[in-house]
Amino acid sequence: MKIIIAPDSFKGSMTSLVASVAIKRGILDVDPLAETILLPMADGGEGTVEAILSVSGGKRISCQVQDPLGRKIEAAYGWIVEEKAAVIETAAASGLPLLLPEELDPDKASSFGTGQLIKDALDRGAEKIILGLGGSATVDAGTGLFQALGVKFFDENNRELETVGGRVDLIASMDATGLEPSLAAVQIIVASDVINPLLGKDGAIAVFGPQKGVKQQHMSRYEKGMRQFSALAANTMGRDKSAEPGSGAAGGIGFLLKTLLDVEFMSGLELIVERTQLEKQLDGADLVLTGEGRIDGQSVFGKVPVGIGRLARSHNIPVIAFAGSIGSGIENLEKEGILEIMPIISGPMELQEALLDGESLLYKAAKRLMNILKLGKVIADDK
Structure with missing residues:
Protein backbone atom coordinates (compact mmCIF):
# COMPACT_ATOMS: atom_id res chain seq x y z
CA MET A 1 0.00 0.00 0.00
CA LYS A 2 1.43 3.34 -1.07
CA ILE A 3 0.34 6.28 1.07
CA ILE A 4 1.17 9.94 0.40
CA ILE A 5 1.37 11.97 3.61
CA ALA A 6 0.88 15.67 2.83
CA PRO A 7 -0.49 17.71 5.76
CA ASP A 8 -0.30 21.43 6.44
CA SER A 9 0.91 22.60 9.85
CA PHE A 10 -1.45 22.32 12.81
CA LYS A 11 -1.04 25.95 13.83
CA GLY A 12 -0.08 26.49 17.43
CA SER A 13 0.67 22.79 17.83
CA MET A 14 3.06 21.29 15.26
CA THR A 15 4.72 21.99 11.94
CA SER A 16 3.78 20.11 8.79
CA LEU A 17 6.98 18.05 9.03
CA VAL A 18 6.29 17.01 12.63
CA ALA A 19 2.71 16.17 11.62
CA SER A 20 3.94 14.09 8.68
CA VAL A 21 6.28 12.07 10.88
CA ALA A 22 3.53 11.47 13.47
CA ILE A 23 1.18 10.16 10.79
CA LYS A 24 3.90 7.92 9.37
CA ARG A 25 4.61 6.42 12.80
CA GLY A 26 0.94 5.62 13.27
CA ILE A 27 0.72 3.95 9.86
CA LEU A 28 3.82 1.80 10.27
CA ASP A 29 2.82 0.65 13.75
CA VAL A 30 -0.19 -1.05 12.16
CA ASP A 31 1.23 -1.89 8.72
CA PRO A 32 5.05 -2.07 8.73
CA LEU A 33 5.05 -2.93 5.03
CA ALA A 34 3.20 0.21 3.94
CA GLU A 35 5.12 2.53 1.60
CA THR A 36 4.92 6.08 2.94
CA ILE A 37 5.95 9.23 1.08
CA LEU A 38 6.31 12.31 3.30
CA LEU A 39 5.55 15.62 1.59
CA PRO A 40 4.98 18.35 4.21
CA MET A 41 2.80 21.12 2.80
CA ALA A 42 2.38 24.86 3.37
CA ASP A 43 0.47 27.76 1.82
CA GLY A 44 3.13 30.45 1.97
CA GLY A 45 2.70 31.03 5.69
CA GLU A 46 4.11 29.13 8.65
CA GLY A 47 5.97 26.00 7.58
CA SER A 267 -0.20 30.30 -4.86
CA GLY A 268 1.75 29.10 -1.84
CA LEU A 269 0.27 25.61 -2.11
CA GLU A 270 0.96 25.43 -5.86
CA LEU A 271 4.57 26.39 -5.19
CA ILE A 272 5.01 23.63 -2.60
CA VAL A 273 3.21 21.10 -4.83
CA GLU A 274 5.60 22.02 -7.63
CA ARG A 275 8.71 21.84 -5.42
CA THR A 276 7.71 18.49 -3.91
CA GLN A 277 6.64 17.04 -7.28
CA LEU A 278 3.46 15.89 -5.56
CA GLU A 279 1.63 15.13 -8.80
CA LYS A 280 4.40 12.80 -9.92
CA GLN A 281 4.42 11.13 -6.50
CA LEU A 282 0.72 10.37 -6.86
CA ASP A 283 1.50 7.74 -9.51
CA GLY A 284 0.61 4.36 -8.03
CA ALA A 285 -0.63 5.82 -4.74
CA ASP A 286 -3.54 4.11 -2.98
CA LEU A 287 -4.33 6.83 -0.46
CA VAL A 288 -3.46 10.44 0.38
CA LEU A 289 -3.50 11.68 3.97
CA THR A 290 -3.58 15.40 4.66
CA GLY A 291 -4.85 17.66 7.44
CA GLU A 292 -4.52 20.86 9.45
CA GLY A 293 -5.61 22.40 12.73
CA ARG A 294 -9.18 23.23 11.72
CA ILE A 295 -11.30 22.13 8.80
CA ASP A 296 -14.72 23.58 8.01
CA GLY A 297 -16.77 24.87 5.10
CA GLN A 298 -14.40 27.82 4.64
CA SER A 299 -11.57 25.42 3.84
CA VAL A 300 -12.59 25.56 0.17
CA PHE A 301 -11.07 29.05 0.03
CA GLY A 302 -7.40 28.25 -0.43
CA LYS A 303 -6.79 25.79 2.42
CA VAL A 304 -4.16 23.10 1.91
CA PRO A 305 -6.33 19.98 2.52
CA VAL A 306 -8.85 21.03 -0.11
CA GLY A 307 -6.08 21.82 -2.60
CA ILE A 308 -4.65 18.35 -1.99
CA GLY A 309 -8.13 16.83 -2.31
CA ARG A 310 -8.74 18.46 -5.67
CA LEU A 311 -5.40 17.32 -7.05
CA ALA A 312 -5.80 13.73 -5.83
CA ARG A 313 -9.38 13.61 -7.13
CA SER A 314 -8.10 14.28 -10.63
CA HIS A 315 -6.05 11.08 -10.26
CA ASN A 316 -8.95 9.11 -8.69
CA ILE A 317 -7.07 8.69 -5.41
CA PRO A 318 -9.06 8.93 -2.15
CA VAL A 319 -8.07 11.56 0.41
CA ILE A 320 -8.61 11.46 4.16
CA ALA A 321 -7.92 14.57 6.21
CA PHE A 322 -7.02 14.77 9.89
CA ALA A 323 -8.25 17.81 11.82
CA GLY A 324 -7.69 19.24 15.26
CA SER A 325 -11.21 20.67 15.16
CA ILE A 326 -14.09 20.38 12.71
CA GLY A 327 -16.57 23.15 11.93
CA SER A 328 -19.81 23.40 9.98
CA GLY A 329 -20.04 22.98 6.23
CA ILE A 330 -17.74 19.98 5.91
CA GLU A 331 -20.41 18.11 3.94
CA ASN A 332 -19.35 20.25 0.97
CA LEU A 333 -15.80 18.92 1.02
CA GLU A 334 -16.52 15.47 -0.36
CA LYS A 335 -17.02 16.92 -3.82
CA GLU A 336 -13.58 18.55 -3.42
CA GLY A 337 -11.99 15.12 -3.17
CA ILE A 338 -11.88 14.69 0.62
CA LEU A 339 -13.52 11.34 1.28
CA GLU A 340 -13.49 11.63 5.08
CA ILE A 341 -12.40 14.04 7.82
CA MET A 342 -11.02 12.37 10.93
CA PRO A 343 -10.71 14.30 14.20
CA ILE A 344 -7.47 13.66 16.04
CA ILE A 345 -9.17 14.13 19.41
CA SER A 346 -10.92 11.00 20.65
CA GLY A 347 -12.75 12.61 23.59
CA PRO A 348 -13.44 15.87 25.48
CA MET A 349 -10.25 17.92 25.97
CA GLU A 350 -9.23 21.48 26.77
CA LEU A 351 -7.85 23.40 23.77
CA GLN A 352 -4.48 24.11 25.39
CA GLU A 353 -4.05 20.46 26.31
CA ALA A 354 -4.85 19.41 22.74
CA LEU A 355 -2.37 21.91 21.29
CA LEU A 356 0.41 20.69 23.58
CA ASP A 357 -0.36 17.03 22.88
CA GLY A 358 -1.02 17.42 19.15
CA GLU A 359 1.76 15.16 17.92
CA SER A 360 0.66 12.25 20.13
CA LEU A 361 -3.01 12.77 19.24
CA LEU A 362 -2.24 12.74 15.51
CA TYR A 363 -0.10 9.60 15.86
CA LYS A 364 -2.96 7.81 17.65
CA ALA A 365 -5.48 9.03 15.07
CA ALA A 366 -3.32 7.62 12.26
CA LYS A 367 -3.22 4.27 14.10
CA ARG A 368 -7.02 4.28 14.47
CA LEU A 369 -7.42 5.01 10.77
CA MET A 370 -5.10 2.18 9.76
CA ASN A 371 -6.90 -0.26 12.05
CA ILE A 372 -10.22 0.75 10.47
CA LEU A 373 -8.76 0.24 6.99
CA LYS A 374 -7.29 -3.10 8.07
CA LEU A 375 -10.66 -4.23 9.43
CA GLY A 376 -12.36 -3.14 6.22
CA LYS A 377 -9.95 -5.21 4.19
CA VAL A 378 -10.56 -8.27 6.39
CA ILE A 379 -14.31 -7.93 5.95
CA ALA A 380 -13.94 -7.45 2.20
CA ASP A 381 -11.70 -10.54 1.92
CA ASP A 382 -14.17 -12.65 3.90
CA LYS A 383 -16.91 -11.79 1.45
Missing part, protein backbone atom coordinates in the same frame (compact mmCIF):
# COMPACT_ATOMS: atom_id res chain seq x y z
CA THR A 48 6.92 27.17 4.07
CA VAL A 49 10.65 27.14 4.81
CA GLU A 50 10.51 23.72 6.42
CA ALA A 51 8.38 22.25 3.62
CA ILE A 52 10.75 23.46 0.89
CA LEU A 53 13.95 22.50 2.73
CA SER A 54 12.57 19.02 3.41
CA VAL A 55 12.56 18.26 -0.33
CA SER A 56 15.21 20.65 -1.66
CA GLY A 57 17.92 20.23 0.94
CA GLY A 58 19.63 23.35 2.19
CA LYS A 59 20.00 24.77 5.66
CA ARG A 60 18.63 27.38 8.01
CA ILE A 61 20.43 30.70 8.32
CA SER A 62 19.92 32.54 11.58
CA CYS A 63 20.45 36.27 12.03
CA GLN A 64 19.51 39.06 14.42
CA VAL A 65 16.56 41.17 13.30
CA GLN A 66 13.80 43.31 14.74
CA ASP A 67 10.49 41.79 15.74
CA PRO A 68 7.27 43.68 14.90
CA LEU A 69 7.80 46.02 17.87
CA GLY A 70 11.47 46.68 17.17
CA ARG A 71 12.93 44.30 19.74
CA LYS A 72 16.02 42.29 18.79
CA ILE A 73 15.36 38.61 18.12
CA GLU A 74 16.98 35.71 16.28
CA ALA A 75 15.08 34.72 13.14
CA ALA A 76 15.92 32.20 10.45
CA TYR A 77 15.35 31.66 6.76
CA GLY A 78 16.13 28.79 4.41
CA TRP A 79 19.17 28.78 2.16
CA ILE A 80 19.53 26.39 -0.79
CA VAL A 81 23.18 26.55 -1.81
CA GLU A 82 22.84 24.94 -5.26
CA GLU A 83 20.17 27.42 -6.33
CA LYS A 84 21.55 30.41 -4.42
CA ALA A 85 17.96 30.68 -3.23
CA ALA A 86 16.60 32.07 0.02
CA VAL A 87 13.25 30.96 1.40
CA ILE A 88 11.85 33.58 3.77
CA GLU A 89 8.65 33.62 5.82
CA THR A 90 7.21 37.01 6.75
CA ALA A 91 6.03 35.44 10.00
CA ALA A 92 9.60 34.60 11.08
CA ALA A 93 10.44 38.23 11.84
CA SER A 94 7.13 40.09 11.56
CA GLY A 95 4.59 37.48 12.60
CA LEU A 96 1.68 37.35 15.01
CA PRO A 97 3.20 34.41 16.94
CA LEU A 98 6.02 36.75 18.06
CA LEU A 99 3.59 38.88 20.08
CA LEU A 100 1.40 38.16 23.06
CA PRO A 101 -2.28 39.05 22.51
CA GLU A 102 -1.91 42.08 24.76
CA GLU A 103 1.12 43.28 22.74
CA LEU A 104 -0.76 43.68 19.46
CA ASP A 105 -0.18 47.26 18.34
CA PRO A 106 -1.09 48.03 14.72
CA ASP A 107 0.21 51.60 15.05
CA LYS A 108 3.73 50.46 15.93
CA ALA A 109 4.04 46.98 14.36
CA SER A 110 6.53 47.05 11.48
CA SER A 111 7.69 44.59 8.82
CA PHE A 112 11.25 45.94 9.11
CA GLY A 113 12.59 42.57 10.33
CA THR A 114 11.42 40.82 7.18
CA GLY A 115 13.37 43.36 5.15
CA GLN A 116 16.42 42.59 7.28
CA LEU A 117 16.11 38.88 6.42
CA ILE A 118 15.92 39.78 2.72
CA LYS A 119 18.98 42.04 3.07
CA ASP A 120 20.94 39.23 4.73
CA ALA A 121 20.04 36.89 1.87
CA LEU A 122 21.12 39.49 -0.70
CA ASP A 123 24.44 39.94 1.11
CA ARG A 124 24.86 36.16 0.91
CA GLY A 125 24.56 36.35 -2.87
CA ALA A 126 20.97 35.26 -3.35
CA GLU A 127 19.85 35.00 -6.96
CA LYS A 128 16.34 33.86 -6.06
CA ILE A 129 14.12 34.76 -3.12
CA ILE A 130 10.96 32.88 -2.27
CA LEU A 131 9.00 35.09 0.10
CA GLY A 132 6.07 33.55 1.93
CA LEU A 133 3.44 36.09 2.93
CA GLY A 134 1.28 35.04 5.83
CA GLY A 135 0.72 35.52 9.53
CA SER A 136 2.09 39.06 9.77
CA ALA A 137 1.30 41.25 12.80
CA THR A 138 1.47 44.38 10.66
CA VAL A 139 -0.69 46.76 8.64
CA ASP A 140 2.22 48.91 7.50
CA ALA A 141 1.76 48.22 3.76
CA GLY A 142 5.32 46.86 3.64
CA THR A 143 6.89 50.21 4.49
CA GLY A 144 9.06 48.67 7.21
CA LEU A 145 10.30 45.92 4.90
CA PHE A 146 11.38 48.45 2.31
CA GLN A 147 12.91 50.81 4.87
CA ALA A 148 15.31 47.96 5.68
CA LEU A 149 16.10 47.84 1.95
CA GLY A 150 16.83 51.54 1.50
CA VAL A 151 13.49 53.23 0.78
CA LYS A 152 12.78 56.42 2.74
CA PHE A 153 9.47 57.88 3.88
CA PHE A 154 8.92 61.49 4.95
CA ASP A 155 6.23 63.41 6.84
CA GLU A 156 4.61 66.69 5.78
CA ASN A 157 7.59 68.63 7.18
CA ASN A 158 9.97 66.56 5.04
CA ARG A 159 11.36 64.80 8.11
CA GLU A 160 12.28 61.17 7.59
CA LEU A 161 10.03 58.78 9.48
CA GLU A 162 12.21 56.37 11.44
CA THR A 163 9.42 53.88 12.03
CA VAL A 164 6.15 54.04 10.13
CA GLY A 165 4.20 51.05 11.42
CA GLY A 166 0.50 51.31 10.74
CA ARG A 167 0.65 55.13 10.66
CA VAL A 168 1.01 55.22 6.89
CA ASP A 169 -1.28 58.24 7.01
CA LEU A 170 1.73 60.26 8.23
CA ILE A 171 3.64 59.65 4.98
CA ALA A 172 3.64 62.72 2.76
CA SER A 173 6.38 61.62 0.35
CA MET A 174 8.71 58.72 -0.37
CA ASP A 175 12.10 58.23 -2.01
CA ALA A 176 12.83 54.85 -3.59
CA THR A 177 16.11 55.86 -5.25
CA GLY A 178 18.08 54.20 -2.44
CA LEU A 179 16.40 50.82 -2.91
CA GLU A 180 18.95 48.01 -2.64
CA PRO A 181 20.34 47.78 -6.22
CA SER A 182 21.04 44.03 -6.09
CA LEU A 183 17.28 43.39 -6.00
CA ALA A 184 17.10 44.22 -9.71
CA ALA A 185 18.99 41.05 -10.61
CA VAL A 186 17.13 38.72 -8.22
CA GLN A 187 14.17 36.55 -9.13
CA ILE A 188 11.52 37.12 -6.47
CA ILE A 189 8.65 34.67 -6.09
CA VAL A 190 5.96 35.67 -3.63
CA ALA A 191 4.13 32.68 -2.17
CA SER A 192 0.66 33.55 -0.95
CA ASP A 193 -2.85 32.19 -1.22
CA VAL A 194 -4.35 35.56 -0.23
CA ILE A 195 -6.04 37.17 -3.25
CA ASN A 196 -7.50 40.21 -1.47
CA PRO A 197 -6.91 43.70 -2.86
CA LEU A 198 -5.37 46.39 -0.66
CA LEU A 199 -8.49 48.49 -0.10
CA GLY A 200 -12.20 48.22 0.51
CA LYS A 201 -14.46 45.65 2.13
CA ASP A 202 -12.23 42.80 0.96
CA GLY A 203 -8.99 44.64 1.66
CA ALA A 204 -6.12 44.36 4.11
CA ILE A 205 -7.73 46.42 6.88
CA ALA A 206 -11.35 45.24 6.64
CA VAL A 207 -10.55 41.53 6.43
CA PHE A 208 -7.28 41.09 8.32
CA GLY A 209 -7.02 44.21 10.48
CA PRO A 210 -8.91 42.85 13.51
CA GLN A 211 -6.58 39.86 13.94
CA LYS A 212 -3.65 42.31 14.06
CA GLY A 213 -5.25 44.43 16.75
CA VAL A 214 -7.19 47.03 14.75
CA LYS A 215 -10.22 48.00 16.85
CA GLN A 216 -13.59 48.34 15.14
CA GLN A 217 -13.84 52.03 16.03
CA HIS A 218 -10.48 52.71 14.35
CA MET A 219 -11.06 50.76 11.12
CA SER A 220 -11.99 53.84 9.08
CA ARG A 221 -8.81 55.68 10.15
CA TYR A 222 -6.56 52.82 9.07
CA GLU A 223 -8.50 52.35 5.84
CA LYS A 224 -8.24 56.07 5.06
CA GLY A 225 -4.50 56.01 5.76
CA MET A 226 -3.98 52.98 3.54
CA ARG A 227 -5.96 54.61 0.72
CA GLN A 228 -3.96 57.83 1.08
CA PHE A 229 -0.62 56.01 1.05
CA SER A 230 -1.53 53.80 -1.92
CA ALA A 231 -2.38 56.91 -3.96
CA LEU A 232 0.95 58.49 -2.96
CA ALA A 233 2.92 55.34 -3.87
CA ALA A 234 1.07 55.00 -7.17
CA ASN A 235 1.75 58.64 -8.04
CA THR A 236 5.44 58.31 -7.06
CA MET A 237 6.08 55.11 -9.00
CA GLY A 238 3.68 55.71 -11.89
CA ARG A 239 1.60 52.58 -11.38
CA ASP A 240 -1.33 51.68 -9.15
CA LYS A 241 -1.32 48.10 -7.86
CA SER A 242 -3.85 48.55 -5.04
CA ALA A 243 -6.68 46.70 -6.82
CA GLU A 244 -4.60 43.72 -7.89
CA PRO A 245 -5.23 40.34 -6.24
CA GLY A 246 -2.72 39.74 -3.46
CA SER A 247 -1.95 43.40 -2.80
CA GLY A 248 -3.75 43.07 0.55
CA ALA A 249 -1.60 40.14 1.67
CA ALA A 250 0.38 40.48 4.93
CA GLY A 251 -1.05 43.85 5.90
CA GLY A 252 -0.39 45.35 2.48
CA ILE A 253 3.16 44.05 1.98
CA GLY A 254 1.88 42.54 -1.25
CA PHE A 255 0.97 46.02 -2.51
CA LEU A 256 4.40 47.58 -2.06
CA LEU A 257 6.15 44.50 -3.45
CA LYS A 258 4.06 44.84 -6.62
CA THR A 259 4.62 48.62 -6.72
CA LEU A 260 8.39 48.75 -6.21
CA LEU A 261 9.64 45.45 -7.64
CA ASP A 262 9.15 43.05 -10.51
CA VAL A 263 7.81 40.08 -8.57
CA GLU A 264 5.97 36.90 -9.45
CA PHE A 265 3.01 36.03 -7.24
CA MET A 266 2.21 32.34 -6.94
